[in-house]
Amino acid sequence: MYYIIFFLPLMSATIAGLGGRYVGEKGAAQITTTLIILTSLLSWFAFYEVGINGSPTYVPMWTWIESGPFLVDFGLQFDSVTVTMLILVTTVSALVHLYSTEYMNGDPHLPRFMSYLSLFTFNMLILVTADNFLQLFIGWEGVGLCSYLLISFWFTRIEANKSAIQAMVMNRVGDVSLAMAMFIIYIYFKSLDYATVFALASDASFNTTFQFWNMEVNVLTLIGILLLGGAVGKSAQLGLHTWLPEAMEGPTPVSALIHAATIMTSVTR
Numbered sequence: 001m002y003y004i005i006f007f008l009p010l011m012s013a014t015i016a017g018l019g020g021r022y023v024g025e026k027g028a029a030q031i032t033t034t035l036i037i038l039t040s041l042l043s044w045f046a047f048y049e050v051g052i053n054g055s056p057t058y059v060p061m062w063t064w065i066e067s068g069p070f071l072v073d074f075g076l077q078f079d080s081v082t083v084t085m086l087i088l089v090t091t092v093s094a095l096v097h098l099y100s101t102e103y104m105n106g107d108p109h110l111p112r113f114m115s116y117l118s119l120f121t122f123n124m125l126i127l128v129t130a131d132n133f134l135q136l137f138i139g140w141e142g143v144g145l146c147s148y149l150l151i152s153f154w155f156t157r158i159e160a161n162k163s164a165i166q167a168m169v170m171n172r173v174g175d176v177s178l179a180m181a182m183f184i185i186y187i188y189f190k191s192l193d194y195a196t197v198f199a200l201a202s203d204a205s206f207n208t209t210f211q212f213w214n215m216e217v218n219v220l221t222l223i224g225i226l227l228l229g230g231a232v233g234k235s236a237q238l239g240l241h242t243w244l245p246e247a248m249e250g251p252t253p254v255s256a257l258i259h260a261a262t263i264m265t266s267v268t269r
Contacts, residue, residue, distance in 0.1 A: 001042055002059045002076055005086070006125055008039040009093075013118035020111025028111035029101040032118050036097045039121075040090035047083040056080070058131065065134075072192060077131035085128045093121040100253040113153055113251070120146035133182045133192040140178065140230070144171045153251060178230030181223050188219055 012035040016028040023031060049055055059076040066072075078086075097117055104110050123142030130136040144167075152164035182192060188208070189197050201220060209216050 001045065002057060002078060005039055005042045005046060005090075006076055006129065008035050008042075009118050009122035009125060012036060013115045013122060016111045016118060017115035020115065023111070025108070025110040028114050029104075032114040033094070033097040033101055036090065036118060036121060037094045040087070040094040043083070043086045043090040046078060047087050050078050050083045051080045054080075069190065070186075072132060072134050074135060075131045076129045077194070078129065082128055086125070089121065089124045089128060093117070093124070096253050100251075103253055104251060109153070113150075116146055116149050116153065117253070120150065131194055133185060133194070133197075137178060137182065141175065144168065144175065147171070150251075174230045174232055177226045177232075181226035181230065184219065184223055184226070 012032045015023065015035075016032050020028045050057060057078040059078070061074045061076065064072045064074040097114070100114065100117060104113055107113065120143065123139050123146055126139030126142060127136055128139075130139060148164045148168045151167055152160050154160050185197055186192055189200050191197060191200075209218050211217075
């Protein structure tokens with residue numbers, strides 16, 4: 001079931017994106033909406049199993065990076081927090097897909113639009129089900145890419161292109177902060193795995209400080225601030241918020257999905 005939840009949005013995006021000319025506008029809308037609704041229903045089952053029955057699940061997939069002591073596995077972690085965010089992501093996405101079938105009805109590029117929506121959902125699933133910081137970063141960047149593609153969907157409009165570029169640039173500020181946090185985490189903890197980092201973070205020996213511009217900085221505090229900086233950029237909080245109103249240049253379903261995603265990202269982090 002967990003594999004199906006993870007890969008259904010990717011299948012939806014692939015069918016609409018690569019096979020849109022074969023299934024047609026109506027077919028692409030129906031297929032993507034059906035698959036995302038199915039993903040949402042399965043997410044509720046996962047919530048019942050993991051959240052209510054208290055059965056956390058880890059689904060190993062493959063060894064992603066193995067270079068000396070640096071080892072990163074690609075796996076899916078389903079705990080109470082993950083499944084809670086999962087039903088929010090998939091349910092909101094299913095409703096947006098359903099609304100888009102009528103709102104975008106008649107647009108000749110409807111299959112491409114539905115593909116972008118499904119791809120956005122898939123990257124959100126990577127983000128919330130990640131079991132390590134590097135995998136989270138992949139989903140993080142994927143969400144940013146899909147935001148750019150959706151905001152600039154009507155690419156013949158200059159304002160839409162400008163808004164998409166602004167969103168990409170403002171998100172890069174937060175992404176740099178997140179990347180710096182990951183570097184420091186690996187330097188001090190020698191791992192990017194959630195379980196390892198969280199277990200070691202409670203050890204007093206890792207609660208160290210270092211000198212930076214004649215200031216004594218606590219490592220854990222710095223990591224927390226940098227992670228917060230990433231969340232500030234992605235969730236459009238004060239200081240890095242200007243890109244979110246500009247997202248209105250995209251179709252209305254885009255604004256609904258992106259605004260919902262920023263809220264969920266803020267809550268998750």
